[in-house]
Amino acid sequence: MATNDGGLSLSQQRQRAAFWFLAPMLAALFCVAAWPLLRTIWFSLTNTLLSDLYGGEWIGFDNYLSIRTLESGRVIYRGTLVDPAWWNAVWNTVRFAFVSVFFETLLGLIVALVLNAEFKGRGLVRAAILIPWAIPTIVSAKMWAWMLNDQFGIINDIMLNLGLIGQKIAWTASVDTAMYAVLMVDIWKTTPFMALLILAGLQMVPRDIYEAAKLDGVNPVKVFFKITLPLIRPALAVAIIFRMLDALRIFDLVYVLTPNSAATKIMSVISRENMIDFDKFAYGAAQSTLLFAIIAIFVSLYIWLGKVDLSGEGQK
């Protein structure tokens, strides 16, 4: 690199260019992300109605929590933070996220291990497992809704014929199985994605380690736990959190598969319901702000755990 004063002006020139290169992107992100987010937070502190977006008045944190003491001395708590429906949604979302990510990781790991082995037609298989991921969520939700139907669905028919179940199960209806149905579809859809992330990690493990272990006659199970797993742990951790964030903000699958079931009502569905279906726009905005806050915590976790390279230096 040039080191004289020409270099200095060159670097200045580059920085100025960088600014102009970044400006349009930043402006775009400000318009579609930052500004709407700020407005949502603002709405959550007012009593705005959907039909009158500019008529809201500032009411502070009443949508989140308000405490009023009646003349009789009775204390009344109101707001999202004491709303059982909201906590039910939080619990559903968290449960969904943990269970789905757990199974996706487990199955993804198995698929990735299989794909990491050399066999004929591997490319084709790798392409084939991407198909569920590429199908629009809305389409998979509709297909599964039909397949899971208790009377005319194929799943019940197969399981009945195989003798796995005694009688037809109403997967999406029953409080007990609605969550399983949603989990099943999500796992079906997202395992391939997980498998590919893990596969990328696996492929970074040098082959000769395995060769050496093989020569020493180490049990393959032991090889997996002692060698493979520790080596892919960083990749695994990042993949898990990445998926977790997706799972926490899931919307369309639940909206189409089990729209009104209390057993699967998740945070984004309940907040849209309040904003649009019920006359509680600001209340719904408060709930989506809370969802944002929860996700923000996870993002910080991601950046911290994933040791994301923020210096911009690159790995080399």
Add this chain to the structure above:
Amino acid sequence: MKIIKGRALRATATAAMLAVFGAPVSAEELFYVSGAVGNAVENFKTLVKPWEEATGNTVTLVPMPASTTDQFGQYRLWLAAGATDIDLYQTDVIWAPQLADHFVDLTDVAKDLAPTHFPSIIQSQTVNGKLVALPIFTDAPALYYRKDLLEKYGKTPPKTWAELTETAQMIQDAERAEGKADLWGFVWQGNAYEGLTCNALEWIKSFGGGQIVEPDGTISVNNANAVAALETVKGWVGTISPDGVLAYQEEEARGVWQTGNAVFMRNWPYAYGLGNGEDSAVKGLFAVTTLPVGKEGDTSAATLGGWNVAVSKYSTKQDAAISLAMYLAGPEAQKQRAIAESNLPTIIALYDDADIAAAQPIIPQWKDVFLNAVPRPSAPTLGKYNEVSAKFWSAVHSTLSGEGSAAENLELLEVELTDLKGSGW
């Protein structure tokens, strides 16, 4: 012969309409959004053809999904956005108070038409003295039963829910013993959505348990009769009704019914025409009657359904839109709808119409059912109706799926509704 008659009729209708609506001024293209489509797209084209010819305007149907809950959310959103792309909305009978601000007042234009309709329906669409929508057809559910099976076992159509339970169980057991493993006694709508509110309102009302929120705004849902009603229904799930009934909307119930796998079904009149279709396994084998009651002396309850047409305040072609609304709510259109789709008219005189009686015998029979129909509590609860309904159907759905007893859930519901009501609806 038929064609000629139809054509003559149309010519007369056109002439009459030219007189009523005036000669076409300039052709407008209107957009009409509605949940009813599929064959109804074709039917709708035929339905509005005379009006299009008379006025020179055209109408495009914007189809929406069947679920009334989903439709409402979208409509509210569009109206809030002041969408000019939709001129007319087909609205559910319960929506009027919640969407009134966005619709044009039709009181003056319909001052001659409105009195020919059932007053209770016109009343339901009037908010603060403003007539916000004109009724185009009404709906009241029926108990569908299999004539052939009831005859086979020497049973009569049940008068009480207990009789229904007994008959359904008996036939189901006997038929299954004969190898019909998929046969169920009774199918209805148990999914967690507006339809469950309708079903549950019928059970509770017919057990003498009131109508959730009474017309004066009192919350009445937590009472012994309502508990008894829900406990009875809970007993059906898994015995005479499949467990899956808790996920059924109208179509799923009709699916079981129309493949010949149910003895009884609770459904709206639309299923009558479809059940007599060419590919139906129950064609000609069924009849309808009123829904049963809790005990002798109670009155049968049928939830008042039905659809209306409203003109958007944001429409840029309001004159044409109002003219279309008037046509759709008028006698010609209602008659055609009754014949083609077994929809119940809202114009009193049409129940004595010979053509309708010949094409859809269910309709004249239905006049009394519909006259006694129970409205959902949308009038007293105003803008909060959707939330009331959602809370109600959730409580019922939990009870039926075994999450807590009826008494516990209704007690909790009462507390929630009281909270929601606050100082007043």
Add this chain to the structure above:
Amino acid sequence: MTFPGRARNDRAETSYAIVTSFATGTELFKVNYWPKAFNWGNYESVLGGRNFVRSIGNSIFIATTTVVFALFLAVTASYALARVRFRGRGLLLMMILAVSMFPQIAVLAGLFELVRFLGIFNTPYAMIMSYVIFTLPFTVWVLTTFMRDLPVEIEEAAIVDGATPWIIITQVFLPLLWPALVTTGLLAFIGAWNEFLFALTFTSSETTRTVPVAIGLLSGASQQEIPWGPIMAASVIVTVPLIILVLIFQRKIVAGLTAGGVKG
């Protein structure tokens, strides 16, 4: 093992959709593993209704425009982020990453207001604008990773020749970036093609619906009927092109996904 089971499962679903898409009327309510009789009626009714074809057109237009727009902004931005040192670069990258993880619902209220304000409700531009929120951060992030890995020597040579940053991007880097652009573009395209929430919220007439909304809102012959046959036919129509794309570009997609996920 798990894997063969999964494969069977995949096949079962796709073939079942295809079976259903050929069934009509009461036959829809019976369980069939293979179609008893082929009936193109469902395909005809889906494609024959002019609006479904229109929806496909809308989806293609919206997804393509979004991708082109996002890539254009991302190429220059990622050059700045990957190759130029300046203060606050780490913070900026972190913010972009954070935006890519925004829950859509959190910006829905604000975006709705913005769309109304701009008067683009019920136009494709409402979708194009809102899709930027998830396509742009993603493309910037992946392209930055790609660009960082390009050898320094190429750029130095260009600088010595007196090339401006703009020339460096368009003449030197762009040809090298093609594979990365195809990958990120494709992934962003699939994302925009499949998006549902915004498209549901920002469209009102049938002619502006995108494919997922059209399928989600496809409705039956009467108030209470669900048209499973046409829904499945429509699903097959929109899924097959995606599957073909995935099969052709699978290597690139894998590369893009792993760059976005693991390295990022």
